[in-house]
Amino acid sequence: MRIKNMLFMLFLLDLFLVLWGLMVAVQTFFIDADILKFPEENIRLLLILFILFAITSMGGLVLAIMHDKKYYIKLFPALQIVVFIAMLFAKSIFG
Numbered sequence: 001m002r003i004k005n006m007l008f009m010l011f012l013l014d015l016f017l018v019l020w021g022l023m024v025a026v027q028t029f030f031i032d033a034d035i036l037k038f039p040e041e042n043i044r045l046l047l048i049l050f051i052l053f054a055i056t057s058m059g060g061l062v063l064a065i066m067h068d069k070k071y072y073i074k075l076f077p078a079l080q081i082v083v084f085i086a087m088l089f090a091k092s093i094f095g
Helices: 003-031 040-066 070-094
Strands: none
Touching: 003 040, 003 070, 040 070
């Protein structure tokens, strides 16, 4: 498989993981927010999604740097910044 195709697939996988994580977080903390019931399975799913995102995003960034693909060198850190801002937003809401 060509490097550009592999980087594109990694980027789509990262984007899917980010959207899935945001969807689970919104459903857990905003839509079905119950103070008396702590949704451990959703928190565990968010942790697994974040670990998978970190591995694939760093792998894609290293691969893009190794093959000097400047377009993807910009895209992978952009997704990392989106996740970081979402985590800051969550921290500001939930303390």
